[in-house]
Amino acid sequence: MHSDHIGGLTTHDGKSVFTNAEVYVAKAENDFWLSPEIATKAPKEAQEFFQAAQAISAPYITSGKRHTFSGSDEIAEGIKIVPLPGHTPGHTGYEFNSKGQKILFWGDIIHAARAQLKHPEIAAVFDIDPAAAVATRAKLLPILAVEDILVASPHLPFPGLGRLQKNGDAYSWAPVVFADQWVPR
Numbered sequence: 001m002h003s004d005h006i007g008g009l010t011t012h013d014g015k016s017v018f019t020n021a022e023v024y025v026a027k028a029e030n031d032f033w034l035s036p037e038i039a040t041k042a043p044k045e046a047q048e049f050f051q052a053a054q055a056i057s058a059p060y061i062t063s064g065k066r067h068t069f070s071g072s073d074e075i076a077e078g079i080k081i082v083p084l085p086g087h088t089p090g091h092t093g094y095e096f097n098s099k100g101q102k103i104l105f106w107g108d109i110i111h112a113a114r115a116q117l118k119h120p121e122i123a124a125v126f127d128i129d130p131a132a133a134v135a136t137r138a139k140l141l142p143i144l145a146v147e148d149i150l151v152a153s154p155h156l157p158f159p160g161l162g163r164l165q166k167n168g169d170a171y172s173w174a175p176v177v178f179a180d181q182w183v184p185r
Contacts, residue, residue, distance in 0.1 A: 029090025
């Protein structure tokens with residue numbers, strides 16, 4: 001398979017999909033995963049992640065549709081970039097704000113909820129920079145709890161949406177109520 005068939009620009013049978021998509025990646029993330037020097041120094045078990053990042057990125061780079069960003073700019077009305085380094089160098093969250101409500105898609109800030117919500121100072125083996133991951137949690141979690149911001153998280157119990165509550169030095173997760181039926185308002 002050629003790299004121009006990977007990453008969503010074409011399907012396995014050559015049909016184009018998302019041909020107008022523009023991909024935005026944190027510059028620190030881009031520079032890390034696409035660096036041949038860093039990749040060759042990475043442990044053997046991490047090589048597949050570098051190879052995947054390079055293969056997925058290739059068609060967007062070739063087409064000129066891959067862009068990098070730095071900082072915490074608003075990328076569109078109501079969508080803000082939130083730098084959350086530690087898990088990876090350019091790990092990024094996305095905050096959506098509409099009608100006075102906010103939701104933060106935080107990615108891999110928490111991996112083991114039962115441990116890391118009680119002890120945010122615990123790093124996960126998956127964090128590339130454990131100290132930065134701990135520092136990011138130390139800064140982020142209190143803000144989310146005080147401001148009562150809705151969080152979307154891939155590593156917290158279904159449905160992965162909820163709010164943080166502060167309990168002394170620890171946090172607890174209050175998931176949103178899930179209903180499997182559409183309830184019109």
